[in-house]
Amino acid sequence: MSGPAVPAPAGSLPATSRPAGGRPAATNGNAIVQLQAIHKIYALGEEAQVHALRGVDLTISAGSYIAIMGPSGSGKSTLLNLLGCLDRPTAGRYFLGGDDVSQMPDDALSEARGLKIGFIFQSYNLIAQLTVQENIQVPLLYQGRDLRQYNARCAELAGLVGLGDRLHHRPNQLSGGQQQRVAVARSLVNDPLMILADEPTGNLDSKTGAEVLDLIDRLNQAGKTIVLVTHDDRVASRAHRVIHMRDGLIDREVTNRPLPANPHPAHA
Amino acid sequence: MLSFQLISTVRLGIKSLMLHKLRSALTMLGIIFGVCSVIAMLAIGEGASYEAQEAIKKLGSNNILIRSLKPPEAARQQGGGGPRGMQLKYGLTYEDGARLQSTIPGVRRVLPMRIIRENVRFSRNELPCQVIGTLPFYTEVSGAEIVRGRFLCDQDELHQNNICVITAGLAQRLFAIEDPLQHALKIDAFYYRVVGILRERSKPEQRTQAGKMEGEPLDNNVYIPLSASRTRFGEVLIRRSAGSFEAEEVQLHQITVQMQDSAAVETADPQIKTALKRFHDQNDYELIVPLELLRQAEATKRRFNIVLGSIAAISLLVGGIGIMNIMLANVTERTREIGVRRALGAKRRDITLQFLVETVVLSVGGGLIGVAVGMLTPLIVSHATDMKTIVTVWSVLVAFGISGAVGIVFGLYPARAAALLDPIEALRHE
Structure with missing residues (x-):
């Protein structure tokens, strides 16, 4: 599954930022996520069950930008939770970067989240008592790393999202757009396989929302794999592929534009 | 990490x-x-x-204190309808002391004390005091400390000398400006020359007596030779109170038995009890074992x-x-x-x-x-x-x-x- 290491693009994602001895990055086109006949059933009571996913098959290639859409109850949140290793499927298999994570124990799932996935939430979810720099460092904290060695990287990431001068501010001193940009920086700090964004612009006005989406676009152009859940067609139009969910199944799939063969057109 | x-x-x-x-x-x-x-x-x-x-430690953990007690039934008789002027005889005797000294193993010293309440006078001052007749080694047993002059000595005991040693507190109260060591006190009908001033390590418990007010200063003590106490005061003590008088014969008010060590105290405690019981048909004494009190x-x-x-x-x-x-x-x-x-x-x-x-x-x-x-x-x-x-x-x-x-x-x-x-x-x- 893992191809030869692609050097990180200079400028947007500094090569020095890669964790020392990190795993080889996936090459464009290689599948980093494979879902095979995924079912998820929630038991509500003694009898009642909710069949949230009814056999989803999905492959996500490295470097792609995927939007998941669908009405409430369609199973898109469940799918996102599964993709984010926050939950385990009732049936089916989920390969993430070559590892079968579908029935991993809780601690291993936590580790998979910490190493391979970056999260961006609708309501930013920064930790109030921490500064911008500390918030960006949170994913590293749980990998047992010495945070003092990552101060420079945090500063770089903050600079990347345009908040280089706010490193020691608290979330409540920032605007919503700024907070979301901190969350983007946080999702990058562990150099994940895939960034999951759950309605990242849902709490933002259209202007700041567009700024955040531009930032996400840039990340994708730099080679990051993005999976984004949204209600908004304009947001979804930025993705390579749009997946429409309905009743626990993938209803239809639209390819807006092909995945570029060259992973980093902007820096070619 | x-x-x-x-x-x-x-x-x-x-x-x-x-x-x-x-x-x-x-x-x-x-x-x-x-x-x-x-x-x-x-x-x-x-x-x-x-x-x-x-x-408790000041009482001496190696000591056993035996005190004379007025037997409760005798006290009732005297206070109630008993014959007036009856002479009571109770308490520890000189023989008790000698017997304890010779029969109980591990005894180092036996210190007898006669404690008589009497007014002590110097010029116009008069204070109620405890006049304690005792032996020269009192200081070693009780741990009292001589501040000035000397304590009683064997010669005083032998010659029944009219000398006394007083506590520092009494010296202060009785002598306004005079040097106590240059003067004599009057107790009852006799004069006693002051030869020394001592400070008690512990305040000796006041002997309460019927008809006497309590709450007087505790360290108004005058120490005189035991032999002098016997000859000057006699064996029968008479005191008048409220129209009647009591006469009681008490040889010794307290015996302090100093043991060699605390282990000896424990073995001696029951032995002393049995030894005393045989010669006292009434309950006219009490045993105080500081070590036991300490344990309690x-x-x-x-x-x-x-x-x-x-x-x-x-x-x-x-x-x-x-x-x-x-x-x-x-x-x-x-x-x-x-x-x-x-x-x-x-x-x-x-x-x-x-x-x-x-x-x-x-x-x-x-x-x-x-x-x-x-x-x-x-x-x-x-x-x-x-x-x-x-x-x-x-x-x-x-x-x-x-x-x-x-x-x-x-x-x-x-x-x-x-x-x-x-x-x-x-x-x-x-």
Whole structure:
């Protein structure tokens, strides 16, 4: 599954930022996520069950930008939770970067989240008592790393999202757009396989929302794999592929534009 | 690496607690009071029992005191309808002393004392005193200290010399400006030259006698040779009171038996009882064993400590429950933060550790403040009330240790509750 290491693009994602001895990055086109006949059933009571996913098959290639859409109850949140290793499927298999994570124990799932996935939430979810720099460092904290060695990287990431001068501010001193940009920086700090964004612009006005989406676009152009859940067609139009969910199944799939063969057109 | 993580977790814990300063302070207050009360209560208890034990030790832990008692039935007779002017004969005898000296093993010295209440006069001053007839080695047995001059000597005893040694307090009260050593006191009909002034190690218990007012100064003592006491006062003591008179014959009021060591005290105690019982058909004496009193005092102290300790432990328990309560509220309030941390890779034990550390920071912080306040409180108490207090190292260690343990015990449940939250539910929590 893992191809030869692609050097990180200079400028947007500094090569020095890669964790020392990190795993080889996936090459464009290689599948980093494979879902095979995924079912998820929630038991509500003694009898009642909710069949949230009814056999989803999905492959996500490295470097792609995927939007998941669908009405409430369609199973898109469940799918996102599964993709984010926050939950385990009732049936089916989920390969993430070559590892079968579908029935991993809780601690291993936590580790998979910490190493391979970056999260961006609708309501930013920064930790109030921490500064911008500390918030960006949170994913590293749980990998047992010495945070003092990552101060420079945090500063770089903050600079990347345009908040280089706010490193020691608290979330409540920032605007919503700024907070979301901190969350983007946080999702990058562990150099994940895939960034999951759950309605990242849902709490933002259209202007700041567009700024955040531009930032996400840039990340994708730099080679990051993005999976984004949204209600908004304009947001979804930025993705390579749009997946429409309905009743626990993938209803239809639209390819807006092909995945570029060259992973980093902007820096070619 | 691990220690770095622990340090950053502790720092994070302090930060989270600082977010709600008032709440954290109030929560700590429970532990502060608990720890403070453990230390302060034990310090006061320790001080009280120390004073009691010192008082007993002053009686001499190697000594056994035997005192003459007016037998209760005789006292009734005299006070009630018994024949007036009847002469009572009771108490310890010179033979008792000699017998104890020769028959009880391990006896070092037997000190007889006659204690007679009499007014002592110097020029126009007159004070009620205890006139104690005793032997020259009194100072060695009782531990009294000669301040000026000398104590009684063998020659005084042999010649029934009319000399006396007085306590420092009496010297002060009786002699305004004169030097006591240059003068003589008048007791009853006789003059006694003052040869020395001594200071008692303990205040000898006042002999209470019927018809006499109590509450007089305790150290108005005049020491005269035993032989002088016998010849000047006679064996029969007569005193008048309220239209009648009592006559009683008491040879010795007290015998102090000094044993060689404390082991000898224990074996001698029952032996003395049996020896005396055979020659006294009425209950006219009492045995005081300071060593035994000391043991009892220690046992009392232990019981006291347990009671105080339990009260304090309960207050610590209450403090701990307060902490648990707040931490549970804290977990609920920070559910979303927990969800975010879990999503970002925190394992269950990371969350457990985070909340446990917060609780321990609270309780240990409270413990430290409590130790400081607890060490200060006894100082204030002893300053304000004259009570002696002793802060022992172990009480500080125990109190502090318990506060730490309270943090862990009462922090475990909320921390566990936080760790077991489902990350998806937690993220959805408003």
